[in-house]
Amino acid sequence: MPARVRHRALIVVGALVAPLAFAATALAGNGGFAPLAPQSPNAEGIQQSYLFISAFAFAIFLLVEGILIAFVIRYRRRKRPRNMDGAQIHGATKLELAWTVGPVLILFVIAAFVFAKLPTIQDVPAAAAGSENLVVDVTGTQFTWEFRYPNGVVTIDRLRAPQGRTVELRITAPEWDVIHSWWIPALGGKMDAIPGTVNKTWFEAERAGVFQGQCAELCGLYHAKMLASVEVVPASEFDAWYDERRAQQEAGTSTLGEELYEGSCAKCHGLQGEGGYGLRIAGTQLVSDEQAIETLLRRGGILMPPVGRDWGQTEMNALTAYLKENLGG
Ligand SMILES: [Cu+2]
Numbered sequence: 001m002p003a004r005v006r007h008r009a010l011i012v013v014g015a016l017v018a019p020l021a022f023a024a025t026a027l028a029g030n031g032g033f034a035p036l037a038p039q040s041p042n043a044e045g046i047q048q049s050y051l052f053i054s055a056f057a058f059a060i061f062l063l064v065e066g067i068l069i070a071f072v073i074r075y076r077r078r079k080r081p082r083n084m085d086g087a088q089i090h091g092a093t094k095l096e097l098a099w100t101v102g103p104v105l106i107l108f109v110i111a112a113f114v115f116a117k118l119p120t121i122q123d124v125p126a127a128a129a130g131s132e133n134l135v136v137d138v139t140g141t142q143f144t145w146e147f148r149y150p151n152g153v154v155t156i157d158r159l160r161a162p163q164g165r166t167v168e169l170r171i172t173a174p175e176w177d178v179i180h181s182w183w184i185p186a187l188g189g190k191m192d193a194i195p196g197t198v199n200k201t202w203f204e205a206e207r208a209g210v211f212q213g214q215c216a217e218l219c220g221l222y223h224a225k226m227l228a229s230v231e232v233v234p235a236s237e238f239d240a241w242y243d244e245r246r247a248q249q250e251a252g253t254s255t256l257g258e259e260l261y262e263g264s265c266a267k268c269h270g271l272q273g274e275g276g277y278g279l280r281i282a283g284t285q286l287v288s289d290e291q292a293i294e295t296l297l298r299r300g301g302i303l304m305p306p307v308g309r310d311w312g313q314t315e316m317n318a319l320t321a322y323l324k325e326n327l328g329g
Pocket of ligand 1: 180216226
């Protein structure tokens with residue numbers, strides 16, 4: 001083999017082997033290429049579509065690569081001089097028809113399957129007689145998820161939900177914010193949180209547990225910290241918590257202040273207010289001045305977004321009390 005050819009061959013082999021070597025790490029890192037085990041009917045519909053399409057993709061991959069390898073071997077140069085063309089082949093009507101009609105049929109079958117699944121994925125199921133869907137307003141703000149329940153309960157970054165009951169999510173972002181995307185893979189597909197628009201999605205968790213997710217639309221500096229989780233608990237436990245949390249919120253004894261601090265403030269200012277991307281706030285005069293804090297949260301600062309612009313007085317009071325108690329001078 002001439003040196004130049006050998007050199008090229010090495011590069012080609014290297015380029016082929018490297019992805020194989022990294023594939024194992026990638027596989028170990030994300031737990032596999034398949035979606036998480038679905039825990040809600042809409043997530044099941046998504047997984048079935050994923051597997052259905054993957055079966056075709058895998059079969060086509062095997063077919064194409066198999067033929068490619070067979071042809072490379074069958075029609076290799078052998079003793080023909082390097083500068084001489086191989087045999088020219090023209091026309092194979094049946095074959096050409098087959099490779100045109102085949103893909104069209106495959107695409108048709110895939111489209112039909114996905115359209116048949118779409119209602120299960122998209123449409124919020126009607127509530128059974130005697131029960132109601134739980135409707136939660138979800139707002140994505142740089143870099144926090146806020147959940148607002150019909151009875152006024154507010155939670156941050158973690159949505160609590162009853163097992164076996166349909167939870168309808170109305171997802172949006174404030175007018176002054178950017179686009180985010182709600183995504184808890186085990187409980188369904190992504191849904192964009194767009195300023196000024198309300199998008200709907202839903203889930204009905206089949207078992208209790210905590211399901212993790214994360215903002216799926218690059219939304220700024222701390223996009224990666226915009227995590228979300230759904231904690232599914234048995235329905236009776238949920239009902240008890242729901243009423244208790246409301247009472248606590250009204251009495252000012254809930255953990256809302258802490259949740260707001262960790263969700264909205266700590267990502268930039270540090271868990272102890274020690275500073276990070278944002279300024280150090282621990283021990284400053286500001287944190288003990290409710291009025292100044294409220295003004296700052298509602299209007300924003302030079303680099304700080306107005307994270308509290310749309311907060312109610314409950315949230316504002318919860319946060320100012322938390323700040324004063326925990327980070328005050
Ligand atoms: Cu985001």
